[in-house]
Amino acid sequence: MPATAADKRMTFRKMHEAGCFVLPNPWDVGSARALQQMGFKAVASTSAGFAWSIGKPDNRVTLDDVCGHLTALCSAVDLPVNADFEGGFAHKPEKVAANVISAVQTGVAGLSIEDSTGDAAKPLYERAFAIERIKAARAAIDADHSGVLLTGRCEGFLVGQTDLALVIDRLVAYAEAGADCLYAPGIKTREQISAVVKAVHPKPVNLLIGASGLSVAQAADLGVRRISVGGSLARAAWAGFMRAAREMAEQGTFTELGNGHPGGELNKMFG
Template identity: 75%
Template sequence: MLPTADKRATFKKLHESGCFIIPNPFDVGSAVALQHLGFKALASTSAGFAWTIAKADNRVTVDDVCNHLTAVCAAVDIPVNADYEGGFAVEPDKVAVNVARGVKTGVAGLSIEDSTGDAANPLYEHKLAVERIKAARKAIDADNSGVLLTGRCEAFLWGKQDIKLVIERLQAYSDAGADVLYSPGIKTKEDITAVVKAVAPKPVNLLIGGPGLSLQEVADLGVRRISVGGSLARMAWVGFMKAAKEMAEQGTFAEFANGYSGGELNKMFK
């Protein structure tokens, strides 16, 4: 198994030029499968993982996530970036403690978001949000781990379609020590370009969860990294639910004809 330090060095190098897809596995098996397909790095998905343990997104605990990350990192020889939600705490000092735990799982990077989970007040107050990024940065640097920190602004996901607010926050997170900047929900070329220019030369992650821009088109906009969130997990659930519903509602098994080859899976996991 490749040493953690080597994975972290590889991850850092991936962000220096070009544009790469960092797909989101939801368990150890899907992580190994994605490595088998040739992807250079992976990112966890809070939603996709939560569904595997029968929880809704944003309902997992720091223990749940750290155990999951440890297992995934141990199973692959490529870097893993952690969707670390909001650090599983509000106060910066508690975020720092949890980030230190996350670093010990073997991840090469992790993200901290600014959403509160409260629809009435969806984003942490600006100053507090910045302090949380600073705390994460300090925790990462405490042992010279080399873990990349991604600062996330969740405004668009919570209905605040204000690109100026997003840019203001991402710039502040950059100044606070974030290595990569990310605002899930931005989709237009104009907004993507505006974010890339605003935080340059630091790299930007773009979430793509459906048909739209291609890898090449995104690369042309200056984006460095593309993640897909819970999309692969949702695709896996499509096949499962179609077959299960057919059995439950019709008592037939036709969907099994579309199943992936067990032999191929055994070859991949041997």
């Protein structure tokens, strides 16, 4: 019997209680099903990977685009799906809350809310306002007792504000506002990671790894609970596509096509 949304949410919460797990980021139904076949226990959407798959740049998709995508992912796999819900597709807390309700209705097991504004002149929401946005997301999730896990994200390192004390202060505040998991994409050193883990303990921390870096075992030793890869799997797939397409366009040859994954294996996996 297929897992229900309630089953997936319960499983996802239990996964955050101990150990360290990889939460890979598929960008469409096929990549999500492939990751399930490979044995991963949960997946997360990627705002960038999904946007590229529909011919848009990151952070330029609509709420309807994302909710349709999340519904498709949740229906395609028996795994918990965590939503990269960007900034909630709204500024005001009450609108964030309304949009979170829409996300919950897609069947996701978790979702994240970030504090970036998209405004280069003022890249992060004012601290108190950012906290209110997390509180609003928490209230929306709790309203129907869905059990969806809320991740609070501080985007400081991604927008050039690399003051670790500022990032930690915000993460602690988001934890106090009701975030179940904390996430500071862009932190990389052992010292940074350890400081974040210690500051928000006992709540779990998500670590972004986009290329070579710590192994799962090394991250676990630092107290990291889960590891996501953002748009990196999508970028890897696009790399193969671009190499082959450019060879055809620029050289009129087809050598790179020989590096493709065997079609028979793909058919077997999806069969």
